Amino acid sequence: MTSNAESLIPEETDIYEDPPFGDRIRSLSSSSLKTLRSNPNLLIGSTIITIMVLIALLTLLPTHSIVTRHDPQELSLRERVDPPSSTHWFGTDALGRDVYSRTMHGSKTSLYVGSAVAILVTITGVTLGVLVGYNRVADNIVMRFMDGMMSFPTLILALALVATLGSSLTNVIIIITIVDTPGMTRVVRAVVLSLRERTYVDAARASGASTKRILFFHVAPNTLAPVIITASIYFGGAILTEAALGFLGVGTPEFIPTWGNIISSGRAYIRIGFWIAFFPGIFLALTVFATNLVGDGLRDVLDPRLRGQE
Amino acid sequence: MTAYIFKRVLAVIPILIFVGIATFSLVHLAPGDAANIMAGDYAGPDDVKIIRAELGLDKPLSTQFIDWVSRTLKGDFGKSIYSGKTVAELVKTRLSPTISLTVMGGIFAVMIGIPLGVFAAWRAGSRWDRAIQIFAALGISVPGFWLGFILILGFAVYLRWFPVIGYVGPTESLSGWIRSISLPVLLLAIHGSSVIIRMTRASILEVLREDYIRTARAKGLGNRAVLFKHALRAGAIPIITVVGALAAGLITGVVVTETVFTIPGLGRLVAETVQTRDFPVVQSMLMLLASFYVFINLCVDLAYVFFDPRVRL
Numbered sequence: 244m245t246s247n248a249e250s251l252i253p254e255e256t257d258i259y260e261d262p263p264f265g266d267r268i269r270s271l272s273s274s275s276l277k278t279l280r281s282n283p284n285l286l287i288g289s290t291i292i293t294i295m296v297l298i299a300l301l302t303l304l305p306t307h308s309i310v311t312r313h314d315p316q317e318l319s320l321r322e323r324v325d326p327p328s329s330t331h332w333f334g335t336d337a338l339g340r341d342v343y344s345r346t347m348h349g350s351k352t353s354l355y356v357g358s359a360v361a362i363l364v365t366i367t368g369v370t371l372g373v374l375v376g377y378n379r380v381a382d383n384i385v386m387r388f389m390d391g392m393m394s395f396p397t398l399i400l401a402l403a404l405v406a407t408l409g410s411s412l413t414n415v416i417i418i419i420t421i422v423d424t425p426g427m428t429r430v431v432r433a434v435v436l437s438l439r440e441r442t443y444v445d446a447a448r449a450s451g452a453s454t455k456r457i458l459f460f461h462v463a464p465n466t467l468a469p470v471i472i473t474a475s476i477y478f479g480g481a482i483l484t485e486a487a488l489g490f491l492g493v494g495t496p497e498f499i500p501t502w503g504n505i506i507s508s509g510r511a512y513i514r515i516g517f518w519i520a521f522f523p524g525i526f527l528a529l530t531v532f533a534t535n536l537v538g539d540g541l542r543d544v545l546d547p548r549l550r551g552q553e
Numbered sequence: 554m555t556a557y558i559f560k561r562v563l564a565v566i567p568i569l570i571f572v573g574i575a576t577f578s579l580v581h582l583a584p585g586d587a588a589n590i591m592a593g594d595y596a597g598p599d600d601v602k603i604i605r606a607e608l609g610l611d612k613p614l615s616t617q618f619i620d621w622v623s624r625t626l627k628g629d630f631g632k633s634i635y636s637g638k639t640v641a642e643l644v645k646t647r648l649s650p651t652i653s654l655t656v657m658g659g660i661f662a663v664m665i666g667i668p669l670g671v672f673a674a675w676r677a678g679s680r681w682d683r684a685i686q687i688f689a690a691l692g693i694s695v696p697g698f699w700l701g702f703i704l705i706l707g708f709a710v711y712l713r714w715f716p717v718i719g720y721v722g723p724t725e726s727l728s729g730w731i732r733s734i735s736l737p738v739l740l741l742a743i744h745g746s747s748v749i750i751r752m753t754r755a756s757i758l759e760v761l762r763e764d765y766i767r768t769a770r771a772k773g774l775g776n777r778a779v780l781f782k783h784a785l786r787a788g789a790i791p792i793i794t795v796v797g798a799l800a801a802g803l804i805t806g807v808v809v810t811e812t813v814f815t816i817p818g819l820g821r822l823v824a825e826t827v828q829t830r831d832f833p834v835v836q837s838m839l840m841l842l843a844s845f846y847v848f849i850n851l852c853v854d855l856a857y858v859f860f861d862p863r864v865r866l
Contacts, residue, residue, distance in 0.1 A: 391568055391575065394850075396846050399839060490696075490809070490812070491827070528699060535694050
């Protein structure tokens with residue numbers, strides 16, 4: 244029970260159709276190991292992502308020689324397009340740079356873009372979604388605008404925005420956030436619309452709670468489950484979009500190694516040096532695969548409707 | 554029913570107006586001067602002036618907008634800054650490969666995706682189901698441009714079954730056309746069918762839990778009759794939604810696919826003109842592809858009317 248308003252309701256009335264989110268999280272954390280074991284998707288996915296995060300963190304350390312072995316920017320014209328060897332595990336690229344070090348450093352950029360977009364989209368989406376779910380006028384204006392934005396295929400809209408704003412790491416993050424916001428807003432809005440009809444919201448209002456209080460303490464916390472699931476999907480999606488923009492040659496500039504722009508630079512050397520594009524691609528595919536597994540796993544754990552059916 | 558169709562078709566108008574305004578604003582959203590950006594780093598002040606005059610950027614905003622709307626409505630989409638060709642010309646020469654790829658990719662995606670999705674739902678929990686689900690999960694996760702690279706590496710560079718890059722029109726040589734689009738179509742079909750498998754499986758699974766399926770089984774209908782007469786008919790309705798998702802996937806996929814396989818189509822045109830910041834072409838392509846996408850979604854919604862009696866009420 245989070246407030247006095249709710250404790251006024253007699254225990255025997257069934258005010259919740261499903262257990263409140265707080266209980267779900269508590270049961271999740273108290274038996275997180277059990278949850279992980281019972282849900283192999285979540286286990287495998289989160290293990291892979293943890294490894295990627297560790298790699299990214301290690302590249303940030305001043306003594307990052309264990310993960311990177313070479314300076315990712317160090318040119319070596321004598322060792323151009325060398326195949327994988329004991330010194331260059333993933334070979335070297337057209338400028339003699341170590342592909343292994345570049346790939347490891349690329350994980351940093353990808354995870355940064357993924358988490359930045361997931362956090363920003365959550366902020367914009369929840370704010371707009373709660374606002375339009377509770378205000379008719381705002382609903383009409385904002386949702387028409389969102390419908391309009393959703394009439395563009397996402398990558399095409401992202402490309403057009405890149406042409407306008409120019410390509411830099413920050414711009415890539417801003418652009419993917421703009422493109423993903425309508426989807427998150429829709430998810431939150433749908434949840435808010437169904438929540439505001441619940442008995443406990445009526446009870447809170449009857450006990451004199453202000454709209455602001457109802458929104459922040461009763462409605463917003465209950466949107467968490469779908470928001471977490473959607474954010475985890477956008478995390479992977481952002482990594483993929485960033486890489487696609489990099490591959491198309493309009494994403495993050497080349498002096499910041501990302502999986503997308505390393506693959507792009509290796510495309511021309513497919514006959515003599517497949518390793519340049521091959522290895523970063525495996526990391527990219529693994530990471531996106533892992534986030535999809537986590538997204539599916541979280542949905543099974545957090546969405547009781549689906550859990551009940553299994 | 555007619556009222557619904559009428560309302561749905563009318564709803565397209567504000568969306569298209571939004572698309573138009575958003576597309577027009579693109580040039581003016583650019584930080585600094587769009588004419589400067591388009592002219593590039595080596596342009597002199599005269600070049601910038603010429604571009605500005607050519608695009609009408611020196612006129613007041615309201616005049617520019619009215620000019621742009623009236624030109625667009627007449628079907629005049631402007632000229633490319635770099636090649637000097639009109640957008641209509643560019644689109645015309647590049648239409649054939651894109652249509653080949655999207656139509657063939659879409660057909661194969663549906664032909665692979667729907668049967669596999671239905672089968673996975675029908676044998677839910679089995680080894681086949683798991684295998685199909687893993688295929689779909691990989692198809693969604695593995696980035697298209699990298700998978701395309703692997704396909705070229707395996708089938709074109711090592712096995713030499715297909716050309717590495719390029720496109721041959723069907724009127725030039727039919728066998729050349731098939732060889733040149735095989736790998737790109739395969740790539741589009743893998744991704745498209747993965748999306749379809751997941752949606753189809755989920756929708757058929759939901760139908761199989763319905764009471765009337767239990768009734769059908771209880772009255773002694775065989776497996777086959779339950780699947781084809783009861784489950785598929787009801788499950789077909791959400792599957793129409795797949796077509797909308799597929800259209801979005803194909804439009805996005807074709808940009809990446811045409812870049813990987815160096816095919817001179819509309820997708821490659823988008824990627825190239827974004828790189829060179831050739832605004833008139835980027836704007837027209839954005840307008841064109843968005844309108845196409847809106848049109849497909851309209852068709853999907855209208856298809857519901859015919860397949861789902863609930864919408865008619």
